[in-house]
Amino acid sequence: LAKTTQPISMDSYEGQEVNITCSHNNIATNDYITWYQQFPSQGPRFIIQGYKTKVTNEVASLFIPADRKSSTLSLPRVSLSDTAVYYCLVGLHSGNTPLVFGKGTRLSVIA
Amino acid sequence: EPEVTQTPSHQVTQMGQEVILRCVPISNHLYFYWYRQILGQKVEFLVSFYNNEISEKSEIFDDQFSVERPDGSNFTLKIRSTKLEDSAMYFCASSEIFSLGPSSYEQYFGPGTRLTVT
Numbered sequence: 001l002a003k004t005t006q007p008i009s010m011d012s013y014e015g016q017e018v019n020i021t022c023s024h025n026n027i028a029t030n031d032y033i034t035w036y037q038q039f040p041s042q043g044p045r046f047i048i049q050g051y052k053t054k055v056t057n058e059v060a061s062l063f064i065p066a067d068r069k070s071s072t073l074s075l076p077r078v079s080l081s082d083t084a085v086y087y088c089l090v091g092l093h094s095g096n097t098p099l100v101f102g103k104g105t106r107l108s109v110i111a
Numbered sequence: 112e113p114e115v116t117q118t119p120s121h122q123v124t125q126m127g128q129e130v131i132l133r134c135v136p137i138s139n140h141l142y143f144y145w146y147r148q149i150l151g152q153k154v155e156f157l158v159s160f161y162n163n164e165i166s167e168k169s170e171i172f173d174d175q176f177s178v179e180r181p182d183g184s185n186f187t188l189k190i191r192s193t194k195l196e197d198s199a200m201y202f203c204a205s206s207e208i209f210s211l212g213p214s215s216y217e218q219y220f221g222p223g224t225r226l227t228v229t
Contacts, residue, residue, distance in 0.1 A: 043220025
């Protein structure tokens with residue numbers, strides 16, 4: 001299982017773009033990179049998943065360089081409601097593979 | 112949007128008592144999971160369930176724990192004799208398999224049951 005490293009916490013002002021980088025040096029060929037978001041007292045929620053290059057959806061963008069040893073979650077123009085813990089997960093993510101969560105990055109958005 | 116539901120939202124029990132936590136996964140999903148999160152700590156995998164049997168379980172999921180899908184909609188986690196250290200938020204999740212397309216899927220989590228053992 002690929003080990004991931006991400007900052008423990010980040011602060012941002014409302015309206016700014018936030019980039020959270022995750023390192024996963026021993027990512028395997030078949031591994032996908034997935035980000036989940038967790039608000040206080042709620043279950044994690046899937047944000048985005050990618051394998052390589054760039055993926056964008058209505059919530060975020062995910063940038064993955066060619067060597068795939070890191071990835072960056074980009075949240076455009078954050079608001080107070082984006083205050084949450086963001087988890088980077090790396091794994092096969094198929095079938096019934098359990099999700100392995102790290103400590104995540106606690107993002108605090110300030111007015 | 113379909114969602115996973117869990118009941119109760121909060122359960123208080125005395126040490127040594129049995130508790131059953133209930134979940135209703137999303138209706139067309141095939142895989143079901145239980146995770147737990149002790150206050151201030153990581154989300155930890157407990158067990159996965161597919162085709163009416165356990166697929167995988169972690170070291171946490173010892174003989175005190177059991178899971179069941181008693182009917183076509185509910186998925187339960189039973190703790191036979193609760194301990195103080197079982198106090199945590201318990202999350203149920205479900206997922207479906209994509210038979211076509213990329214090998215990827217997402218797990219949908221419920222809102223959790225906060226279990227407090229006194």
